[in-house]
Amino acid sequence: MKLKKIPYGLSDFKRIKTENFYYIDKTKYIEEIENESSFLFFLRPRRFGKSLVLAMLEAYYNISYKDEFEEIFKDTYILDNPTEEKNRYYCMKFDFSAVDITDYKNSFRVNLLEVINNFVSAYDIEIIFNDENPLNRLNQVLNQCKKLSYPVYIFIDEYDNFVNKLFVSSRNEYKGLVTDTDAFYKEFFTMLKVGTSGNDSPIRKMFITGVSPLALFDVTSGNNIGSNVSSSYRLNSMVGVTKEELITMIDYYGLTSQKEHIINRCDEWYDSYRFNEDIPYTIYNSDMVLYYLKSLIYDKKEPKELIDVNVRTDYSKLKYLVYTNKKLNGNFDLLNQLIQGEKVTLLNIKDNFSAFEMTKESNFKSLLYALGFVTIQKELMALRLYIPNQTIKKIVADFISSAFEDIEFNFKLDTFNDHLREFAVNKNLELFSYLNEQVKAQSVIRDYIQGESFLKGFLVAYLSLNPIYEVYTEKELNKGFADITLNPISDEVPYGAIIELKYISRSNYTESKRDELIIQAKKQLQQYDPKTIIHFRDKPFAKIVLVYSGWEMVHCEEV
Numbered sequence: 001m002k003l004k005k006i007p008y009g010l011s012d013f014k015r016i017k018t019e020n021f022y023y024i025d026k027t028k029y030i031e032e033i034e035n036e037s038s039f040l041f042f043l044r045p046r047r048f049g050k051s052l053v054l055a056m057l058e059a060y061y062n063i064s065y066k067d068e069f070e071e072i073f074k075d076t077y078i079l080d081n082p083t084e085e086k087n088r089y090y091c092m093k094f095d096f097s098a099v100d101i102t103d104y105k106n107s108f109r110v111n112l113l114e115v116i117n118n119f120v121s122a123y124d125i126e127i128i129f130n131d132e133n134p135l136n137r138l139n140q141v142l143n144q145c146k147k148l149s150y151p152v153y154i155f156i157d158e159y160d161n162f163v164n165k166l167f168v169s170s171r172n173e174y175k176g177l178v179t180d181t182d183a184f185y186k187e188f189f190t191m192l193k194v195g196t197s198g199n200d201s202p203i204r205k206m207f208i209t210g211v212s213p214l215a216l217f218d219v220t221s222g223n224n225i226g227s228n229v230s231s232s233y234r235l236n237s238m239v240g241v242t243k244e245e246l247i248t249m250i251d252y253y254g255l256t257s258q259k260e261h262i263i264n265r266c267d268e269w270y271d272s273y274r275f276n277e278d279i280p281y282t283i284y285n286s287d288m289v290l291y292y293l294k295s296l297i298y299d300k301k302e303p304k305e306l307i308d309v310n311v312r313t314d315y316s317k318l319k320y321l322v323y324t325n326k327k328l329n330g331n332f333d334l335l336n337q338l339i340q341g342e343k344v345t346l347l348n349i350k351d352n353f354s355a356f357e358m359t360k361e362s363n364f365k366s367l368l369y370a371l372g373f374v375t376i377q378k379e380l381m382a383l384r385l386y387i388p389n390q391t392i393k394k395i396v397a398d399f400i401s402s403a404f405e406d407i408e409f410n411f412k413l414d415t416f417n418d419h420l421r422e423f424a425v426n427k428n429l430e431l432f433s434y435l436n437e438q439v440k441a442q443s444v445i446r447d448y449i450q451g452e453s454f455l456k457g458f459l460v461a462y463l464s465l466n467p468i469y470e471v472y473t474e475k476e477l478n479k480g481f482a483d484i485t486l487n488p489i490s491d492e493v494p495y496g497a498i499i500e501l502k503y504i505s506r507s508n509y510t511e512s513k514r515d516e517l518i519i520q521a522k523k524q525l526q527q528y529d530p531k532t533i534i535h536f537r538d539k540p541f542a543k544i545v546l547v548y549s550g551w552e553m554v555h556c557e558e559v
Contacts, residue, residue, distance in 0.1 A: 045372025
């Protein structure tokens with residue numbers, strides 16, 4: 001039997017099902033969706049498979065696919081368990097990721113016109129349009145569908161794609177698009193709401209995907225156009241890959257002998273997402289998993305870069321959130337806590353707040369969650385927020401680095417990584433001296449390094465940008481938790497590292513205090529056993545003592 005192809009990068013459900021691509025069956029969620037309200041918002045971070053689920057729903061409900069139903073849904077749950085609503089709707093699908101941000105007003109109108117015209121053509125609806133205004137045309141189409149008793153299902157993919165970009169580039173233009181009384185984007189959603197109102201309303205169902213709730217609030221004044229089911233317990237795994245689904249794929253492609261390594265690798269780099277606090281398990285990012293398995297299957301080896309370039313969003317544009325008047329603010333302190341694994345909590349995730357209220361800490365935390373920067377774990381009376389995996393840790397580190405650049409800390413990352421590679425090959429400690437010299441040379445950053453926590457976060461952020469190590473903070477290594485652990489990504493890297501960091505304030509510094517901390521650090525390092533690390537258990541690990549006083553390194557030694 002010919003193995004199914006890996007559907008990496010594909011969101012065309014019909015093509016996946018009819019052209020021998022592997023499909024993780026999510027059709028059982030159709031029943032769950034029908035148990036929800038008729039008008040739904042479903043938010044997830046990028047590259048999680050939202051577009052494919054939306055395409056699956058369109059194929060299921062679209063009356064145009066009635067004759068192809070069995071072919072398209074072969075070998076799925078829903079083929080044997082269809083609902084009464086299959087293939088009964090006239091579907092109108094918008095994709096706002098196609099809107100060009102450089103000419104968003106015209107591009108948005110063209111996008112709407114194209115969808116409306118295609119809808120009229122696909123269903124042979126006789127109509128004479130009065131003008132070229134897409135909203136007027138949409139109104140005419142909906143009125144005609146009402147007369148013909150055509151039930152309409154509206155799908156919108158990435159509803160917030162271009163408006164989020166607009167908010168980053170021009171907050172005034174964003175405001176004009178989503179909040180002004182005559183805002184065209186806002187008027188579009190207003191018209192959709194009107195189409196759901198009254199007896200025999202033409203719009204019977206809507207399903208809208210996106211990433212963040214910002215535009216949702218600003219356009220609709222909250223959820224009055226529909227229900228946000230992003231945190232639904234029953235829909236938690238409608239996108240993404242569960243561990244059971246990953247194991248099934250591993251076995252299907254004959255990778256069973258590598259199963260333990262594959263699962264461990266995926267756990268560290270692509271896992272730990274949870275979208276409901278009561279869910280007992282986590283899920284993997286589907287794009288990341290397919291990217292990784294595609295390389296194993298077709299190239300017979302891991303990808304050279306474990307992070308798919310398509311997952312890397314230009315989050316650096318959001319750096320304005322972490323500084324005020326060229327000074328790093330409380331939001332930056334939060335990122336610093338997260339990257340070094342400190343405990344960060346929130347009473348509840350907010351799925352309903354304005355883009356203009358990002359200065360509130362709870363809103364910023366909720367935005368990080370929506371973007372996939374953090375995931376959640378239930379604690380007593382609160383939710384713990386943490387960076388889910390190594391991929392996101394490196395993305396957050398890049399975000400932090402970008403914020404430092406904006407306050408004019410001109411760190412030479414390429415040179416730093418050259419020193420890091422020299423450390424990985426020869427255990428050359430010049431790596432840490434170089435970092436210290438860069439900090440000493442630029443007073444702008446010294447103002448921030450006033451304590452062990454910030455210093456540790458600074459080190460972890462830049463170490464996390466390297467391409468050869470997984471970086472852990474407070475990693476459990478036998479009898480204790482190491483401050484920083486550098487675990488080699490590939491077997492080609494000769495050495496790993498365990499770093500114990502000690503700090504003395506400048507006002508309290510004495511040589512005897514320094515020596516006391518060195519002895520303490522050495523004792524801790526002797527207890528750590530790197531063989532407890534999953535990957536490369538037999539690889540040698542250098543054990544490093546670093547002692548800082550303020551922003552200056554006063555001791556560096558391999559034990």
